[in-house]
Amino acid sequence: MRRQSNWRRLDAAARYAVPFGSIVAGLFVLGLNFGLPAQAQLRPVYAAACVFFWSLYRPSSLPAPVVVLSGLLLDLLGFSPLGLWALLLLLLHGGVLALRRQLAPQGFLFTWLVFSGFAVALFVLAWGAESLLGQQMLPLRPVLTQSGFALLLYPALAAFFIRAHRGAAAAELA
Amino acid sequence: MSRLTFPVMLMLSFGVVLIGRADQGLSASLRTGLDDVLAPVYGAFSGPIQAAESGTGALGHLFMLNTENEQLRAENAKLLQWQAVAMALEAQNDALKASLHYIPPAAPAFFTGDVVADLGGVYDRSVLVELPRGASPAPLVGAVAMDGRGVVGRVVEAGSRSARVLLITDINSRIPVALGPGGAPALMTGTNGPTPALLYWAPGQPPAEGAMVLTSAVGGAFPPGLPVGVVHYNAQNNPVVLPLADLDSLRLLRLFMYPDNLPVLTPVPHARAVRHAAAMRRRRKK
Numbered sequence: 001m002r003r004q005s006n007w008r009r010l011d012a013a014a015r016y017a018v019p020f021g022s023i024v025a026g027l028f029v030l031g032l033n034f035g036l037p038a039q040a041q042l043r044p045v046y047a048a049a050c051v052f053f054w055s056l057y058r059p060s061s062l063p064a065p066v067v068v069l070s071g072l073l074l075d076l077l078g079f080s081p082l083g084l085w086a087l088l089l090l091l092l093h094g095g096v097l098a099l100r101r102q103l104a105p106q107g108f109l110f111t112w113l114v115f116s117g118f119a120v121a122l123f124v125l126a127w128g129a130e131s132l133l134g135q136q137m138l139p140l141r142p143v144l145t146q147s148g149f150a151l152l153l154y155p156a157l158a159a160f161f162i163r164a165h166r167g168a169a170a171a172e173l174a
Numbered sequence: 175m176s177r178l179t180f181p182v183m184l185m186l187s188f189g190v191v192l193i194g195r196a197d198q199g200l201s202a203s204l205r206t207g208l209d210d211v212l213a214p215v216y217g218a219f220s221g222p223i224q225a226a227e228s229g230t231g232a233l234g235h236l237f238m239l240n241t242e243n244e245q246l247r248a249e250n251a252k253l254l255q256w257q258a259v260a261m262a263l264e265a266q267n268d269a270l271k272a273s274l275h276y277i278p279p280a281a282p283a284f285f286t287g288d289v290v291a292d293l294g295g296v297y298d299r300s301v302l303v304e305l306p307r308g309a310s311p312a313p314l315v316g317a318v319a320m321d322g323r324g325v326v327g328r329v330v331e332a333g334s335r336s337a338r339v340l341l342i343t344d345i346n347s348r349i350p351v352a353l354g355p356g357g358a359p360a361l362m363t364g365t366n367g368p369t370p371a372l373l374y375w376a377p378g379q380p381p382a383e384g385a386m387v388l389t390s391a392v393g394g395a396f397p398p399g400l401p402v403g404v405v406h407y408n409a410q411n412n413p414v415v416l417p418l419a420d421l422d423s424l425r426l427l428r429l430f431m432y433p434d435n436l437p438v439l440t441p442v443p444h445a446r447a448v449r450h451a452a453a454m455r456r457r458r459k460k
Binding site: 130 | 180195220291296
């Protein structure tokens, strides 16, 4: 009896770990040397999509400290100022939590639009902060490409997340 | 309790930004620690990828094998002609050096490492190199990285298992270069794009299209005469450098540790530490 409950606890823990695990695994895979152009720009897009989706649909599995950890990992993998993306992802997390009641019942198209808006705001903020901290005008083009990636890739990522949300990450199935 | 978590985390991450701003060494050491952990893992994963593309570069190369083959055949024919020219010039060069009693500079220590990850940021271009076990006898920061054809960048952070190389296309990269046969000075600055820009060339002597770009010893950060690229005028009629190194698909890098007896005007981190230690020792002896 006791052994079974231990297995169940492990199952529940694994389900809770899916959001953070998906962020870490995705960031790792995007670092692999595929030689794709603009590969580094995909990393913040992916992290933002993850934080948006999981904060919206499964906030209990993605508490604020986990968001901060993901942001710090993103900063250390790239060369962005330490803590910048932790702050930005936390702002995204907070924004989504504040709008959760209005957003959750809406259809996919609307959430897609809202994510794109959040993403553009986030990339503009990142550009501004990095320009300010580096004391030089950085090129604006990555903001455009990142926004384009965010707009185009969210449906594919969401399809993947929705499957995980109903299967592997569903804590109530444990 | 849970209502407090968010503001506390917000203040914490804002604090981390401030601390990282005040102490640049903190983020560098954290990043080095993470790289040392990640480099072997990345190394294990990048092996199969390289095997799949048979070491030639990006996966996209697989789809244009035929055109590439034809290009290579044409290039090979041209190169065979150049080989003859090069051998004649080498013989002439040896004869001239012998008559000048030229003493060649000491060859720098170097070793070769695998590029295991492409870890740039949005505004940064850098790659992660996995170091072979027990490979770094000297502090590696400041070492010059080259692929088979030209300068790739410099090592900015290094641990025991990994090193980060900042590429010449990074927006923070500034490299003094010598242009053409006369060695006219200029500064090559990264733009985050594929082609670095050229600045501060002598007025009245614009860089010539197709002129060779070599590193210059001005400032003491680089040894003179390493091949970097070729001058090209872009669509806006600004001179840029087409790098010789294949920066989009780096696989193997050689890291050269040049002796730092070059004149140092810009602070080179490892040189400063060594000199500081020597000065301390001298002071203690007195």
